Amino acid sequence: MSRHEEIARAAAEIAPIPRGEDGEPVFREPWEAQAFAMTLALYERSLFTWSEWAQALSGAIKRAQAAGDCDDGSTYYRHWLAAIEALVSEKGIASEQALAERRGAWDRAAHATPHGQPILLKNDPLR
Amino acid sequence: MTHHHHYQDDHDHSHLSDIELRVRALESILIEKGYVDPAAIDALVETYEVKVGPRNGARVVAKAWADPAYREWLRQDATAAIASLGFIGRQGEHMVAVENTPDEHNMVVCTLCSCYPWPVLGLPPVWYKSAPYRSRAVLDPRGVLAEFGVSLPETTRIRVWDSTAEIRYLVVPMRPKGTEGMSEEALADLVTRDSMIGTGLARRPEEVAR
Numbered sequence: 611m612s613r614h615e616e617i618a619r620a621a622a623e624i625a626p627i628p629r630g631e632d633g634e635p636v637f638r639e640p641w642e643a644q645a646f647a648m649t650l651a652l653y654e655r656s657l658f659t660w661s662e663w664a665q666a667l668s669g670a671i672k673r674a675q676a677a678g679d680c681d682d683g684s685t686y687y688r689h690w691l692a693a694i695e696a697l698v699s700e701k702g703i704a705s706e707q708a709l710a711e712r713r714g715a716w717d718r719a720a721h722a723t724p725h726g727q728p729i730l731l732k733n734d735p736l737r
Numbered sequence: 738m739t740h741h742h743h744y745q746d747d748h749d750h751s752h753l754s755d756i757e758l759r760v761r762a763l764e765s766i767l768i769e770k771g772y773v774d775p776a777a778i779d780a781l782v783e784t785y786e787v788k789v790g791p792r793n794g795a796r797v798v799a800k801a802w803a804d805p806a807y808r809e810w811l812r813q814d815a816t817a818a819i820a821s822l823g824f825i826g827r828q829g830e831h832m833v834a835v836e837n838t839p840d841e842h843n844m845v846v847c848t849l850c851s852c853y854p855w856p857v858l859g860l861p862p863v864w865y866k867s868a869p870y871r872s873r874a875v876l877d878p879r880g881v882l883a884e885f886g887v888s889l890p891e892t893t894r895i896r897v898w899d900s901t902a903e904i905r906y907l908v909v910p911m912r913p914k915g916t917e918g919m920s921e922e923a924l925a926d927l928v929t930r931d932s933m934i935g936t937g938l939a940r941r942p943e944e945v946a947r
Contacts, residue, residue: 645760712766724751729753
């Protein structure tokens with residue numbers, strides 16, 4: 611069984627992950643695969659159980675639907691990302707505020723990085 | 738004028754979308770705190786990278802091989818020709834198709850920013866994002882090709898295309914010999930991701946186990 615099957619099964623009760631014709635997970639954009647890989651890495655380090663994950667994902671989807679999510683599958687990994695963010699905050703790994711501050715740092719770093727160069731956090735002029 | 742300013746900004750500087758900022762923020766904190774190993778994330782992403790978009794690009798190339806009118810359209814306006822098959826980027830990237838011929842081989846490079854035509858090629862391979870690939874592809878394209886197992890005749894000129902924020906390139910590899918009369922679907926199976934980056938050639942029919 612592939613490494614991802616266990617967590618995919620946990621998600622399946624809430625909303626199954628998008629899969630290709632060969633049954634493997636598919637991602638439409640690179641960040642989706644990164645979000646998926648991060649969840650798997652945290653799960654494998656036992657930072658949460660599958661039922662905690664299912665609950666977080668379900669909560670993220672409900673919040674998005676309440677906010678008028680188009681619910682056509684295109685936003686699937688946005689919910690996934692929101693679920694990890696909520697979980698790491700709940701677990702005291704990274705607070706919402708820490709995440710928000712770090713987003714600001716990356717944004718400044720990107721703007722300070724000439725096009726074609728790798729965007730590194732140390733490029734943030736405020737760091 | 739806000740939009741105009743933003744566009745100008747992107748000429749010189751990099752830009753990350755809101756969702757990319759969220760992913761990077763989360764990932765960098767998790768890495769700093771030792772919860773995830775960046776190499777492990779890369780390795781995991783790498784296992785999925787061939788699963789996504791290359792099939793889209795392969796369909797574009799196969800259609801260009803099989804349908805002269807489509808090929809001409811792709812030459813004139815790749816963005817529209819590719820969009821007609823339903824492959825549209827989030828940022829509406831301008832696509833340019835560069836065709837390989839016996840005289841000229843095309844290769845595409847870019848860097849760590851998001852300049853990769855993922856709607857047609859899927860997730861960028863890890864090596865594509867590496868600094869050595871980019872610098873060496875420009876300085877010694879023939880050497881890089883050799884490492885990918887591709888040797889071209891000395892008479893074939895190699896052109897290296899550097900993607901920009903506005904233009905993403907798709908290499909149209911040469912149609913292999915012995916493929917006359919093959920269906921578009923069968924042709925698409927010959928088109929690898931690397932052949933559309935220019936670090937590989939299309940496979941010959943006998944290389945494809947069916």
